[in-house]
Amino acid sequence: MVVCLQVQIHRISLGTSFWPGEQLQHSSFSGSAKHEKHRNLSLVCVSNMREFDQTALVSAGKYLQNASTISEAISLVKKHLHQGSTIDSYMYVDVLQRCFKHKDLTSVKQVHDCILKSGMDQNPYVANKLMRVYIRCGKVQDARHVFDKLVKKNVFNWTTMIGGYAEHGRPADAIEVYNQMRQEGGRPNEVTYLSILKACACPVGLKWGKEIHAHISHGGFRSDVPVQTALVNMYAKSGSIKDARLVFDEMAERNVITWNVMIGGLAQHGFGQEAFSLFLQMQEEGFVPDSTTYLSILTATACSSAGALGWVKEVHRHAVKAGFDSDMRVCNALVHVYSKSGSVDDARLVFEGMLDRDVISWSAMIGGLAQNGCGHEAFSLFLKMQREGVIPNVTTYVSILTASASAGALEWVKQVHNHARKAGLGSDFRVCNALVHMYAKSGSIDDARLVFDQMSVRNVFTWNAMIGGLAQHGCGQEAFSLFLRMRREGVVPDAITYMSILNASASTGALGWVKEVHRQAVQAGLDSDVRVGNALVHMYCKTGSISDARLMFDGMVERDVITWTAMISGLAQNECGQEAFSLFLQMQREGFIPVATTYASILNVCTSTGLAMVEEI
DNA sequence: TTAGGGTTAG
Numbered sequence A: 001m002v003v004c005l006q007v008q009i010h011r012i013s014l015g016t017s018f019w020p021g022e023q024l025q026h027s028s029f030s031g032s033a034k035h036e037k038h039r040n041l042s043l044v045c046v047s048n049m050r051e052f053d054q055t056a057l058v059s060a061g062k063y064l065q066n067a068s069t070i071s072e073a074i075s076l077v078k079k080h081l082h083q084g085s086t087i088d089s090y091m092y093v094d095v096l097q098r099c100f101k102h103k104d105l106t107s108v109k110q111v112h113d114c115i116l117k118s119g120m121d122q123n124p125y126v127a128n129k130l131m132r133v134y135i136r137c138g139k140v141q142d143a144r145h146v147f148d149k150l151v152k153k154n155v156f157n158w159t160t161m162i163g164g165y166a167e168h169g170r171p172a173d174a175i176e177v178y179n180q181m182r183q184e185g186g187r188p189n190e191v192t193y194l195s196i197l198k199a200c201a202c203p204v205g206l207k208w209g210k211e212i213h214a215h216i217s218h219g220g221f222r223s224d225v226p227v228q229t230a231l232v233n234m235y236a237k238s239g240s241i242k243d244a245r246l247v248f249d250e251m252a253e254r255n256v257i258t259w260n261v262m263i264g265g266l267a268q269h270g271f272g273q274e275a276f277s278l279f280l281q282m283q284e285e286g287f288v289p290d291s292t293t294y295l296s297i298l299t300a301t302a303c304s305s306a307g308a309l310g311w312v313k314e315v316h317r318h319a320v321k322a323g324f325d326s327d328m329r330v331c332n333a334l335v336h337v338y339s340k341s342g343s344v345d346d347a348r349l350v351f352e353g354m355l356d357r358d359v360i361s362w363s364a365m366i367g368g369l370a371q372n373g374c375g376h377e378a379f380s381l382f383l384k385m386q387r388e389g390v391i392p393n394v395t396t397y398v399s400i401l402t403a404s405a406s407a408g409a410l411e412w413v414k415q416v417h418n419h420a421r422k423a424g425l426g427s428d429f430r431v432c433n434a435l436v437h438m439y440a441k442s443g444s445i446d447d448a449r450l451v452f453d454q455m456s457v458r459n460v461f462t463w464n465a466m467i468g469g470l471a472q473h474g475c476g477q478e479a480f481s482l483f484l485r486m487r488r489e490g491v492v493p494d495a496i497t498y499m500s501i502l503n504a505s506a507s508t509g510a511l512g513w514v515k516e517v518h519r520q521a522v523q524a525g526l527d528s529d530v531r532v533g534n535a536l537v538h539m540y541c542k543t544g545s546i547s548d549a550r551l552m553f554d555g556m557v558e559r560d561v562i563t564w565t566a567m568i569s570g571l572a573q574n575e576c577g578q579e580a581f582s583l584f585l586q587m588q589r590e591g592f593i594p595v596a597t598t599y600a601s602i603l604n605v606c607t608s609t610g611l612a613m614v615e616e617i
Numbered sequence B: 001t002t003a004g005g006g007t008t009a010g
Helices: A002-013 A034-047 A049-055 A060-064 A070-082 A089-101 A105-118 A124-136 A140-149 A155-167 A171-183 A190-199 A203-218 A225-237 A241-250 A256-268 A272-284 A291-297 A308-321 A328-340 A344-353 A359-371 A375-387 A394-400 A409-422 A429-441 A445-454 A460-472 A476-488 A495-508 A511-523 A530-542 A546-555 A561-573 A577-589 A596-609 A612-616
Strands: none
Touching: A070 A089, A070 A105, A089 A105, A089 A124, A105 A124, A124 A140, A124 A155, A140 A155, A155 A171, A155 A190, A171 A190, A171 A203, A190 A203, A190 A225, A203 A225, A225 A241, A225 A256, A241 A256, A256 A272, A256 A291, A272 A291, A272 A308, A291 A308, A291 A328, A308 A328, A308 A344, A328 A344, A328 A359, A344 A359, A359 A375, A359 A394, A375 A394, A375 A409, A394 A409, A394 A429, A409 A429, A409 A445, A429 A445, A429 A460, A445 A460, A460 A476, A460 A495, A476 A495, A495 A511, A495 A530, A511 A530, A530 A546, A530 A561, A546 A561, A561 A577, A561 A596, A577 A596
């Protein structure tokens, strides 16, 4: 006790600037006579320790060391508060940090209460700590309350509040605080800019991000590498990869993080080849890729495009050479992207070579197998992971339940469902969505419906899975009534819903309500979606209304090979061989490569109209 | 004393 008191005394004698609330509440010390203060305090210390206990400054950590639990620490704080002793900022911060360590929000509230009683809520340092703790516990509103009550805010307080909103994906609130800061004459520093740019790193943040870019340029942060890197990141994440590249190219100085941000941005926008070029360039310029570089470039978006496998293998070779083949996260990413780029064998090789595997490794491999037509192997691995003591999570279940349909799948899907039930995930919304989808896909529309009916919460995916399943099973009427019920329940259909319901319509051949769905799709502004358009062309052909199909086809802004094939098949089946054939030629003139179904349709035309056309093919 | 740019599984 004496030791820590002396520390405090020393601080006073050196004239350390104290926040008013930290000064002795019951002492007569003030102003000038430092030596007198020291002498008086020393006298108190020596002559009457008991009396001093009640009035002296309580030094933070050392005093609280005696408290082994949070409640003991809080009791001590309360005791001192009750006795009228002043509790300094260190002590509050110490006890707040203990609360945070144990994620004990109830205790935080109690400390907050003491802080209010002692008036320390106006201490920017204490207030900042309190805000941070609230933010880290997910209580941004409580942090905001502390912030709003703070009369004199410093740059830390502003930045913490902005950063809190950034962490919780609330760009509009972050901007509001940032603007308020500027209006009140606060001067953002580099950390403030990092925080606000993080908040704006999302599609809705772009318009604000651009404004902040201007502030940064005028504020003298043009050569600040972290701030400029944050700008690159903001543009990349908000969808403006061109602006990201512009900022990146203009930077006079960069570090590994800058390169990672730019590479990751390009990869996430599907520019895999460009990301790979930059990956090579950074090394030419003497930068050594770290694990984040590999994680950034190995994203599914970049790696699942045509021709990606070549450079993915090249990146893999670099990773091995640099020793990252023992980095679990890098290997997990490799398993994932190899599966996505269609090389499940490479994925398997990486997976089997891994020394350590976590739930992500297993889920990535299981998902990769499931989606590449190896459902049974995926299921075996799902059982194996559990034998090895790794517990499947929601993603594992969703991964395995998005398998491609294969013979005998229903049997293992039921077993997976059982496992999910036992794991307490049987009614998880995401798992249920995947179950509805998978049951329908593997042939049991009844099981799909059972899961669907038992769900308490449904979203558009749930409805789509069920409607699509019914449509595929030829239950057009049921699909259509479910579509109507979905609308009655206020769920807004998306392109997939219209696509599914149109497939169901085609199977029933009822032109009347097909036209009604078309009308609704137009109303929803989804008739320009290529998938909906394709379904409409297909459906009009099926119902025999070739003129409606052609009208739809001609009006489509975007067409793909499915559009052309649907129209050609429709014409062929409706005895319009000549028109089908000319469209077949036009399709190729426009650069579309016919697929097997296209050829099948056109060959049908040829057999019925004579062999002359075959030679032209 | 406090605020802090990038990162893997559906």
